[in-house]
Amino acid sequence: MAQLLRRIKEFLGRIPLLAYLLGFLAATGVEIVAGQAFGLLIGLGGVPAFFGVTAALSRLNMDGGLGGLLLSIPSMLLYIVPALVYDVVIYGLPTLLVGRVLAKPVRWFTSTLPEWLTGLVHMVTLFLSMWVWGGLVGYRLLVVMYIGVNIIMASSLNLINGYMGEFSCGHAGFMAVGAYVSSLLTVWLFTQDDVFGAPVLGAGWSIILFPLILIVGGIAAGIAGLLVAFPSFKTRGDYLAIVTISVNFIIKSAIENIEKIGGPRGFMGMKGVLRTMTSVINVPWLLIWTFIGVLITLVVIHNFVSSTKGKGVVAIREDEIAAELMSVNTRHTKVLAFTISSFFAGVAGGLFAHVLGYINPSTFTIFKSTEALVMVYLGGMGSLTGSVLSAGIFTVAMEALRPLEVWKKVLVWLMLILLMMYRREGIMGGKELTDFISLERLGLRRPAKEVKGYAPAAD
Amino acid sequence: MPLLQINHLTHFFGGLRAVYDFNLNLEKGELIGLIGPNGAGKTTIFNLVTGAYRPSQGDIRLNGDSLVGLRPHQITAKGIGRTFQTIRLWNNLSVLDNIRIAQFAQIRYGVVDSILHTRRYRDEEKEIKKRSLELLEVFELRHLADEIVANLPYGQQREVEIVRALATKPRLLLLDEPAAGMNPGEIDTLLKLIQWIRKEFDLTIWIIEHQMRVIMGICERIKVIDFGETIAEGTPAEIQSNPRVLKAYLGEEGI
Amino acid sequence: MSMAFFFQQLLNAVQLGSIYALIALGYTLVYGVLLLINFAHGDIFMAGAFIGYFVATFLVGHGVGWPWGFILTLLFSMAFTAMLGVGIERVAYRPLRTAPRLSVVVTALGVGLLLEHITLGALGASRRNLPPLLPETWKQPVEISILGENLNFTWLKVLIIVISLLLMIILQIIVRRTKAGMAMRAISYDKFAVPLMGVPVDRIIALTFILGSSLAAAAGVMYAVQYPVIEPYMGLLVGWQAFIAAVVGGIGDIRGAMVGGFILGFVQIFVVALGQFPALSFLSSTYRDLVAYALLLIILVVRPTGIFGVARRQKV
Ligand SMILES: Nc1ncnc2c1ncn2[C@@H]1O[C@H](COP(=O)(O)OP(=O)(O)OP(=O)(O)O)[C@@H](O)[C@H]1O
Numbered sequence A: 001m002a003q004l005l006r007r008i009k010e011f012l013g014r015i016p017l018l019a020y021l022l023g024f025l026a027a028t029g030v031e032i033v034a035g036q037a038f039g040l041l042i043g044l045g046g047v048p049a050f051f052g053v054t055a056a057l058s059r060l061n062m063d064g065g066l067g068g069l070l071l072s073i074p075s076m077l078l079y080i081v082p083a084l085v086y087d088v089v090i091y092g093l094p095t096l097l098v099g100r101v102l103a104k105p106v107r108w109f110t111s112t113l114p115e116w117l118t119g120l121v122h123m124v125t126l127f128l129s130m131w132v133w134g135g136l137v138g139y140r141l142l143v144v145m146y147i148g149v150n151i152i153m154a155s156s157l158n159l160i161n162g163y164m165g166e167f168s169c170g171h172a173g174f175m176a177v178g179a180y181v182s183s184l185l186t187v188w189l190f191t192q193d194d195v196f197g198a199p200v201l202g203a204g205w206s207i208i209l210f211p212l213i214l215i216v217g218g219i220a221a222g223i224a225g226l227l228v229a230f231p232s233f234k235t236r237g238d239y240l241a242i243v244t245i246s247v248n249f250i251i252k253s254a255i256e257n258i259e260k261i262g263g264p265r266g267f268m269g270m271k272g273v274l275r276t277m278t279s280v281i282n283v284p285w286l287l288i289w290t291f292i293g294v295l296i297t298l299v300v301i302h303n304f305v306s307s308t309k310g311k312g313v314v315a316i317r318e319d320e321i322a323a324e325l326m327s328v329n330t331r332h333t334k335v336l337a338f339t340i341s342s343f344f345a346g347v348a349g350g351l352f353a354h355v356l357g358y359i360n361p362s363t364f365t366i367f368k369s370t371e372a373l374v375m376v377y378l379g380g381m382g383s384l385t386g387s388v389l390s391a392g393i394f395t396v397a398m399e400a401l402r403p404l405e406v407w408k409k410v411l412v413w414l415m416l417i418l419l420m421m422y423r424r425e426g427i428m429g430g431k432e433l434t435d436f437i438s439l440e441r442l443g444l445r446r447p448a449k450e451v452k453g454y455a456p457a458a459d
Numbered sequence B: 001m002p003l004l005q006i007n008h009l010t011h012f013f014g015g016l017r018a019v020y021d022f023n024l025n026l027e028k029g030e031l032i033g034l035i036g037p038n039g040a041g042k043t044t045i046f047n048l049v050t051g052a053y054r055p056s057q058g059d060i061r062l063n064g065d066s067l068v069g070l071r072p073h074q075i076t077a078k079g080i081g082r083t084f085q086t087i088r089l090w091n092n093l094s095v096l097d098n099i100r101i102a103q104f105a106q107i108r109y110g111v112v113d114s115i116l117h118t119r120r121y122r123d124e125e126k127e128i129k130k131r132s133l134e135l136l137e138v139f140e141l142r143h144l145a146d147e148i149v150a151n152l153p154y155g156q157q158r159e160v161e162i163v164r165a166l167a168t169k170p171r172l173l174l175l176d177e178p179a180a181g182m183n184p185g186e187i188d189t190l191l192k193l194i195q196w197i198r199k200e201f202d203l204t205i206w207i208i209e210h211q212m213r214v215i216m217g218i219c220e221r222i223k224v225i226d227f228g229e230t231i232a233e234g235t236p237a238e239i240q241s242n243p244r245v246l247k248a249y250l251g252e253e254g255i
Numbered sequence C: 001m002s003m004a005f006f007f008q009q010l011l012n013a014v015q016l017g018s019i020y021a022l023i024a025l026g027y028t029l030v031y032g033v034l035l036l037i038n039f040a041h042g043d044i045f046m047a048g049a050f051i052g053y054f055v056a057t058f059l060v061g062h063g064v065g066w067p068w069g070f071i072l073t074l075l076f077s078m079a080f081t082a083m084l085g086v087g088i089e090r091v092a093y094r095p096l097r098t099a100p101r102l103s104v105v106v107t108a109l110g111v112g113l114l115l116e117h118i119t120l121g122a123l124g125a126s127r128r129n130l131p132p133l134l135p136e137t138w139k140q141p142v143e144i145s146i147l148g149e150n151l152n153f154t155w156l157k158v159l160i161i162v163i164s165l166l167l168m169i170i171l172q173i174i175v176r177r178t179k180a181g182m183a184m185r186a187i188s189y190d191k192f193a194v195p196l197m198g199v200p201v202d203r204i205i206a207l208t209f210i211l212g213s214s215l216a217a218a219a220g221v222m223y224a225v226q227y228p229v230i231e232p233y234m235g236l237l238v239g240w241q242a243f244i245a246a247v248v249g250g251i252g253d254i255r256g257a258m259v260g261g262f263i264l265g266f267v268q269i270f271v272v273a274l275g276q277f278p279a280l281s282f283l284s285s286t287y288r289d290l291v292a293y294a295l296l297l298i299i300l301v302v303r304p305t306g307i308f309g310v311a312r313r314q315k316v
């Protein structure tokens, strides 16, 4: 058994990342061609949206009391079997097959091209597979974008809660600032709206200005972040947690009190912005910008925390007084960390608002902040790849578990508690994915030049 | 002008008078000691000099510039490095990172440089890393550069702390009980090390120590405090024969 | 502002404040002993109200009326909620006693949200009304005339204030006069010495949760009688306000919780009341929470330890 597991691990490990991505792209191709028919054939009634998990769970009878729930379990189990078959046949086999076949050529390819180009090829392939996979069932695309938004939320919160070791629980407040500022701007500039009247600028501007407006939303959120940054000079630990929570409440409450932008009823019209953008050039703008937004967030946070300046953040976590006494300007560093973190929360908010098409203050409560916390702790404090993984897992799980209604939330909070009890370090335990699988192995970096006289083991 | 000049330094913790009317003129290149029984206020003086606390009264000047009211990192940047009585390294970071971060004040690049990896950023980071490794090399710690600090034995952690203090480019180095927890053999090595870094880095050094052999062995001048007040001052020989000191301090160790 | 209006609002403020104070005491007691901000406490208040609802429904259904219906509801709810509080400590907080403090805070946050959503899942989001435990006349406004001015009040408000004060006095007696209570104060004074002196720490912590949770339950029942709605989110809405009260007063300090509760009650009632004047009409009732949180933020920035709290200095 152990032997078999090792063989499997070895087999999987030999395939570089790009080959997997291409394999998955091929699998989505298979799904487009054969998914519908195969799904019907094995009794799934078509293409399952989320690997069959949602559909399986929706067999559960949530309204019939405990008896009804128990009685409905067999029907769920009956559904799981064909769903698994579907997943293996449509996704698993093609991915592995194509991955294995392409492993060699891909290795050759990545070891000859310059690294930046290899990186670009990875990104484009990833984007394409998301787009194609998501395009088949419209709802999937939405979830893919939510994943992106949540990655930005989790990794930016990780900067505070993981790297800096503070406890911020008001991230949704900054998200709200970004969401409202950018939505108000886009709706004002590019659509016919009840509040603002006719569009101010021509449609063509929308595609140019959209990313800039996201940045403006981020800047507004970054400024709001100062509301937490300044108190953090004097207070820390659970008191700072209270500050963040009250800032969250204040922002939400302030929005509720501005009647002009809808007050507690919320604000909409962002779907119109999107229509304006696609009327100029018809590409999936939001998917593109979410994708780019995620990349930029990860690069910025990674580069920041690995610079000596950014390591001041980690020094604060380890021993703030020693940091200050050993020349780290802790105030400056805190302001930087909080501004960067809330800036990206604002960008995430802007994307979120346009993905959803509608926002309202009660979207951005402490519940949302706590969800971001769950993602950070699930992935592991101080691990960016952990945040990416956990945001993906969390978002998909939340969508897949939708049939459980309120109980889904119960599961989330239960998981948070269990995490704190049994695995405080999260999935990644403070390490990055690249600490386990090297970039060379993934095919993202060219292997170091072989030393003369040293013969690498035959592959 | 003296390198460090302390006038009438006094500090209260609530009602507790931890330091009272402390005065000192420290000339460049000196190596002096500060001794006194437990709770005498020695560490508090270091904390006042490095800006961790703001003095209730009095003045502290480095090269004539007042340090009172400056934040600790500013004081460190002006050239005062220190170690702590109980080791305060950044435990979950590597040795190299501990040394790198202590050069925070020397960074000239901005955040944007660090995010975009501009030439300026790369040059400075290269320089910081080079200097860190050189420092570690000098202390024969280079092979431990990537080790997590918490995994090092106590003695090496003490050394790393001294290296970290040196990384801040100090002119004046404050050592708070550097020999605490060391055996006689280790202490001898430490004494040589201290004298060596003093020459090598052209430092003025001020040591708090309980162990007499450290103080008597290397200090040129010693100040003794008890209950926050200076009770004696002089060369090791003078101090050793001072009755007040014997009563307050040496008496405690049982003559 | 006429005197009558002022006194009327004063009464409202004291009544709201005493409910806040009762809940705030729970936050403060636990913080004092465990240095833990028990973010789940608001939801314990909510649970207390729901338990009261079920007890009251049962009693009224069996023909138990005023005054026993009310008294028993109060007592049973306090007892059951105390068990809930102790249970939470056992299951969720005790295993984490040696863990980093922030993990416990996260756990507390999780436990609160868990309680909330379990209630939501099991009982639905709809609001419920407490069956009538008091004679209707208690809720009717009574008019008295003081110094030639007419003043409206209800006996219910008076009852709530009286019961709250009574409970606070009982708490003071327990904390100051009994051995366990003194041990409790000793722990909050010096966390490390007390276990060495042979005080059964686990028992003291359990007592803390019993006291805090039963006060929250009493507040829950009275809240449900006064505003007669019970819903899963009331922990979030009311509990957080009480938490602000605790912080404003100085979390960890018993007097602080009481004073903080009344301060917050005053601030909120008068923000709304002042909004009734045309010149101040921008102060609509939706500003209530905003003002409360702004107050909290200001307190935290200016004096993080609250009114009565003592700063714990960090040693270098
Ligand atoms: N942050 C603080 N708050 C209150 N009192 C303090 C603080 N720091 C030190 N003290 C008190 O001030 C006095 C002097 O303390 P200090 O640490 O300076 O003594 P020390 O001479 O370094 O003693 P030791 O030899 O034990 O290190 C002691 O009574 C101590 O309890």
Ligand SMILES: [Mg+2]
Residues within 6 Å of the ligand: B042, B043, B044, B085
């Ligand atoms: Mg000391």
